[in-house]
Every structure is written in C-alpha cells, then in structure tokens.
Amino acid sequence: MxxxxxxxxxxxxxxxxxxxxxxxxxxxxxxxxxxxxxxxxxxxxxxxxxxxxxxxxxxxxxxxxxxxxxxxxxxxxxxxxAPIPRPDKNVFGIGLNYIDHVAESAAALDTAPDLPKQPVIFSKPPTSVIAPGEPIVHRADITQQLDWEVELAAIIGTTAQRVTRENALSHVFGYTVLIDMSARDCRRAGQWIYSKGQDSYCPMGPCIVTADEIPDPQTLDLWLTVNGVEKQRNNTSHMLFKVDELIADISQGITLEPGDIIATGTPEGVGAGRNPQEWVWPGDVIEAEATGIGKLRHPVVAG
Missing domain, CATH: 2.30.30.230 (Fumarylacetoacetase, N-terminal domain)
Incomplete structure (x- = not known):
C-alpha cells in the first residue's frame, strides 16, 4: 500500500x-x-x-x-x-554509508578516509520536515554551501529494543524518500545537527510504501537531479550498513518506537564532492526519486 x-x-x-x-x-x-x-x-x-x-x-x-x-x-x-508531517522524535540520520561517498567526503569535507566500523549517526529535528513541493529555504546569512543528499528512509512500525539483525526488518512499517539538505559551512566542531537540521532541510515523501511491498530494501535505485541535471544515481545494495544492520545497531542503546524515521545515508555525487564544488541557490529546483516510491520536487527560495 x-x-x-x-x-x-x-x-x-x-x-x-x-x-x-x-x-x-x-x-x-x-x-x-x-x-x-x-x-x-x-x-x-x-x-x-x-x-x-x-x-x-x-x-x-x-x-x-x-x-x-x-x-x-x-x-x-x-x-x-509529508507522510509524517510532525515526527514525534528527531529523524535519525546516517552519515558516510556508501563507499564512494566516504571517499568524496574525505576529500572535500575533511572527514576520515577510512570506512566507518560502526554507523555514523546524527539527527534532524521535526521542524526540519517539509511536504512535497514546499520550498527549501536558502538563508544566505547562514550558508553559502547548501548541498543535496537523496536517501531512502525507513519508518519503524513496532517497538525495537535490542533487536537482532535477523528480525530487524520485521519492525519496519514502510519506506519513503528523503532529501537530507546540508549546509556544509555550518558544521560546528565536527557536529552536524545545525548543518543538517535547519528549517526545511528534510523534504520527505511523497508517500510511505508499506514494507510488504518492499521485502528487500537493498534493491532500490535512488537518484537526484538539480535543474534537470542528474547529480546522484546509485542502488541501496551499495550501503555499507544495510537497513537491518542500522535498526539493530541503533536499537542496542536507543529504543526505536512506531513512527521513528531512519534516513539511511546518501551515495556519491553530492555538491561538496564535485570539482569544482557545486551548491544550490534560490531559483534552483531539486528532484529526488526512489524505485517504486515516488518523486520529490522542491524549489530553492531565498529566506
């Protein structure tokens, strides 16, 4: 459904x-x-x-x-x-979860070049969530480096506390598309929440596809365009930590509850990793899509 x-x-x-x-x-x-x-x-x-x-x-x-x-x-x-207009808790974000994105981030953003041994977790507050078609707000007084990241998001359906990888997917309600907007020049002492959690930085939708229709979340294509030009295209099979691993890992210390959202990371092709680097500006249009789920389309506006 x-x-x-x-x-x-x-x-x-x-x-x-x-x-x-x-x-x-x-x-x-x-x-x-x-x-x-x-x-x-x-x-x-x-x-x-x-x-x-x-x-x-x-x-x-x-x-x-x-x-x-x-x-x-x-x-x-x-x-x-947005399918969940106001999440009960912060969205769980996963950083550096595709091999080539680890490499481009190390080159452009001074993150570690080694593959993470555990999931890298950050969060985006409920106030960052916007509906399909709503504008992404570019605050020129805050950032000159607004970047894009297309992601698959998993929605938790039943409480998961210290679950194993083997039964982790049984706790998933469904999946949606999420764009993890990131102000690269707003990282503070290595912390990402201000960079990624600003208002309008979490477009989500257009729907939730229930888990029975996506029995294997590691088979989906993801892609993103800016002004009609493709910037990202990859498949969720290339995640370093698969959806079941992410759920099992987080749930060891943080109880996952119905309605919780895990944004599972982005592949390579972000603006920061390009040569020369590319950023989005007012007047640009970002579109993102995942196989069988649907498309998001968002204008960038001055704020």
Whole structure:
C-alpha cells in the first residue's frame, strides 16, 4: 500500500489517505462505512501495528472500487503533506554509508578516509520536515554551501529494543524518500545537527510504501537531479550498513518506537564532492526519486 497524508484544501485538516491508481481514498471514511474504525492520522495508524495494515488491505479489497461518498478524491486535486508531517522524535540520520561517498567526503569535507566500523549517526529535528513541493529555504546569512543528499528512509512500525539483525526488518512499517539538505559551512566542531537540521532541510515523501511491498530494501535505485541535471544515481545494495544492520545497531542503546524515521545515508555525487564544488541557490529546483516510491520536487527560495 501507498499511504499519504493530505489536505482537501489549504484550510482543511490533515488526513490519512491510501493511493489507489490516481485516487486518494480517505482511510477513516472507508473504515467508518464498514463499521471498522481506522485513524485519520498517519502516526496513529502506524501505532496500531500490523493489524491496521491488514484491516485496511481487507477493506480495500472488499470495496472493489466502490468508494464512500466524499471518500475518494483525485490525487491531482489534493495537497500532499509529508507522510509524517510532525515526527514525534528527531529523524535519525546516517552519515558516510556508501563507499564512494566516504571517499568524496574525505576529500572535500575533511572527514576520515577510512570506512566507518560502526554507523555514523546524527539527527534532524521535526521542524526540519517539509511536504512535497514546499520550498527549501536558502538563508544566505547562514550558508553559502547548501548541498543535496537523496536517501531512502525507513519508518519503524513496532517497538525495537535490542533487536537482532535477523528480525530487524520485521519492525519496519514502510519506506519513503528523503532529501537530507546540508549546509556544509555550518558544521560546528565536527557536529552536524545545525548543518543538517535547519528549517526545511528534510523534504520527505511523497508517500510511505508499506514494507510488504518492499521485502528487500537493498534493491532500490535512488537518484537526484538539480535543474534537470542528474547529480546522484546509485542502488541501496551499495550501503555499507544495510537497513537491518542500522535498526539493530541503533536499537542496542536507543529504543526505536512506531513512527521513528531512519534516513539511511546518501551515495556519491553530492555538491561538496564535485570539482569544482557545486551548491544550490534560490531559483534552483531539486528532484529526488526512489524505485517504486515516488518523486520529490522542491524549489530553492531565498529566506
């Protein structure tokens, strides 16, 4: 299933929808018609656990294309938000998780040239998350080195505490696309959160594809363009630490809860690693995509 958070209009409340072809089916409305209450918010739906996905799948099959009155809207006519507009916790970011990105970062950003022996973890606050299509804000008074990173993000579905790699993927609810915007000149004493956590630096979406449709997250192509020119293209099979390893590692010391988000790292091709280096500026447009999940498109604006 492909789940979205949407508004019918700018003034309307944010609601949970499921994509069926070019329609957004309102999940709560579908459940009400069948006498099977389902939440109207993505986080509440995730927190119900696997039973919610099973029940929604059953209701979609039973409906057979006969949708509730006012419960099916054309996708082109709604406003998509980030699938989880306001995460409960900081997004977990993973740095230096592709071999060639380790090399380009060492050359351009003075990070260590050796491959990490453990995942490199940072975070992005909930206030950095923006919806598909929303502008990425370039603050010229703060940065002259705004950079791009396309990533696969894993959404946790059930509590994971000290889990093994073997059962780690059973805790995943689904996957989405994330752009880890980074102000390279805002790193402070080796710390990345101010560089990567500023407002609008976490575009996410356009949907969450449930884990049953992506049984192996290490088979997905990722790519990113700036003004239509391809800058990054790689496959998640080339991660140093795979999704199951990341979940197992983090959960040894930090309990992962339903709705938590792990951005799994970016491949080579970032602006800092180019010769000469490239940065994005107001007027630029960034697009990022992952196989079977969808595309993000964001203008860069002055702020």
């Amino acid at each position: 492909r789940l979205v958070t949407y508004r019918r209009s700018i003034e309307a409340e944010a609601r949970l929808g499921v994509l069926v072809d070019d329609l957004v089916i309102d999940v709560a409305t579908l459940g009400e018609r069948a006498g099977s209450p389902l939440p109207s918010r993505m986080l509440d739906f995730i927190k119900l656990g696997p039973v919610a996905v099973s029940e929604l799948g059953f209701l979609l099959k039973e409906a057979g294309g006969r949708w509730p009155v006012n419960g099916a809207l054309p996708l082109a006519g709604v406003i998509l938000l």
